[in-house]
Amino acid sequence: MHQVMAETTVNMYHNNTTVQQQHQEDAAAAHLAIVNDVAYRYLMPIFITAGILTNLLNVVMLGRMRHHQQQRQAQATTFCYLMWLALTDMLASIAxxxxxxxxxRTHLSYGxxxxxxxxxxxTLNSLTSASVYxxxxxxxxxxIAVCHPRRYQDVSAPRLAVIRITLSLLVPALIYIPHSFYLEVVSGEGGVGWTxxxxxxxTPGxxxxxxxxxELxxxxAPAILLVLLNCSIxxxxxxxxxxxxxxxxKNDSVNNSSSNASKKSEEGGKSQQERRLIYLLVTIVATFLLTNLPATVLALIDTAGATHGSFSLEVYRAVANCLEVLSFSLNFVLYFIFVPGVRQGLQEAVKAVRVTLCGLVVNTVPSQSCFISENNTKNTDSTEV
Incomplete structure (x- = not known):
């Protein structure tokens, strides 16, 4: 009799434990659904749209600056890198x-x-890796331009920049070819659809x-190189x-006061540009580490290729993915904050769009206000149109 009661008590305990585990799993699934909705239905579309638009603006502004201005070799090389960086980030956002x-992705079509x-x-990893390169x-x-200026003419010509950019696009594509074969298409749950x-x-090892x-x-390796190079700069x-x-x-005691004033103003402008460049370099390194290292950790700990993992892993995956997508639009924000030429280019682009829109309004619906707006901008913005 005691044995039967003991077995009944054990069965009731196991049933209660199973019910509690089921409730915990249901609660975790509900919380995971909320995390996925916030990350992939709300935040991710905003970041992707921002990445496409900001990089498109970068391409337009860099194209205008290369077309309207005569650059030195350093400027042409830098513009080449920035142009392809914007194009790569834009393609990654579109992808x-x-x-x-x-x-x-539990019940998909086979395609x-x-x-x-x-x-x-x-595709995504090749584009993001190309952007990093x-x-x-x-x-x-x-x-090279700052630390070894005498060698800059030989090792940083625009032709060599094109070769480096080509390798930056080609090498990641070759590296990630094996990743096309470590997942396979299988039937969905209950034989409905595909996943x-x-x-x-x-040899999993x-x-x-x-x-x-x-990942190295x-x-x-790019993170280490960025830290070392920018610290040296x-x-x-x-x-x-x-x-x-x-x-x-030393020259203050030799030159007269007028020349001293002009030199001091010139030196003040140079020091301001240098401080701005230093801030830009530090921010580039910091944002790169912040937005890319979580994805590195994710790639190293999640090697099974499963569609879903534990709740904590999926939360970390959502955070890492959002940070990496956010990095595609941060380049424009950084250059807008620290580089006056980018702000000037954006202002000129906005003026050109405004004058163009006003011209369309004038051609369709003539009104006194539009004529006044066009006359006010004609003297300053006609070359931009």
């Missing part, structure tokens, strides 16, 4: 649009399942080692600034 078409299994990750190439160009899952690897090598080439800038101040101080 993210299919990723949001199906947030729930979508094939794309998500074999094409999505290689172009940023590194730009930092190398600035490092995908990780392929059983004959070797594949994990390859993942580490890929994609984000780790900042250190060299500070040395040059201190040397220039000493020269100005």
């Amino acid at each position: 993210l649009v299919p990723a949001l078409v199906h947030v729930d 979508w399942a094939f794309y998500y299994a074999h094409l999505e990750l290689p 172009i940023v590194v190439g730009l930092s190398v160009d600035r490092y 995908y899952e990780g392929v059983e690897m004959a 070797a594949w994990h080692a390859w993942e580490v090598v890929v 080439c994609h984000r780790m 900042i250190y060299t800038f500070k040395k040059v600034t201190a040397r220039r101040k000493n020269i100005v101080t």
Whole structure:
């Protein structure tokens, strides 16, 4: 009799435990659905739209600046890097649009399942890696110009910049070719539709080692290079600034007051530009580390290729993905804040669009106000149209 009661008590305990576990799983699934909605239905579309629009503005402004101005070699090389960086970030933002078409990927058509299994990750990772390589190439160009100016003419010609940018686009595509084969299309739950899952690897240890090598080439090594290069640039800038101040101080006692005033104003302008450049370099490094290192950690800890993981892993995945997508539009924001030429180019583009729109209104609906607006801008903005 006691044995039967004990067995009944144990069964009731197991049933209660099972019910509690089911409630916890249901609550976690509900919370995960909220996280996915916020990350992939609200934040991600905003970041993608911002990435496309801001990089499109970058392309337009850089094209106008290259067309209307005569640049030195350094300016032409820098514009080449910035142009391709904007194009790559814009393509990466566009490539993210299919990723949001199906947030729930349990019951897909075969075409979508094939794309998500074999094409999505290689395409996105190749573009993001190319963007990282172009940023590194730009930092190398600035490092040579600042730290080794005598060699700049030989090792940073625009022709060599084109070669580096081409390799920046080609090497990531080759690196991520194997990732087209580590997922496979399978039948969906209950035999309805299609989904995908990780392929059983004959040597999972070797594949994990390859993942580490890929992440080392994609984000780790570029992050280290960016920190080292930009720290060297900042250190060299500070040395040059201190040397220039000493020269100005020694010449103050020799030159007259008028020449001293002009030189001081010139030196003040140079020091302001240098401080602005230092702030830009520090911010570029900080934003790169903030937006790319979480994705690196995710790639290293999530090697199974599963469509869904634990709740904490999926929350971390959403945060890492949002940060990486946000980085596509941050370049424009940084250049807008720290580079006056970008702000001036944006102002000129806005003026040109405003005058063009006013001209369309004048041609369609003649009114006194539109004629006044066009007359007010005709003297200053006619060359922009």
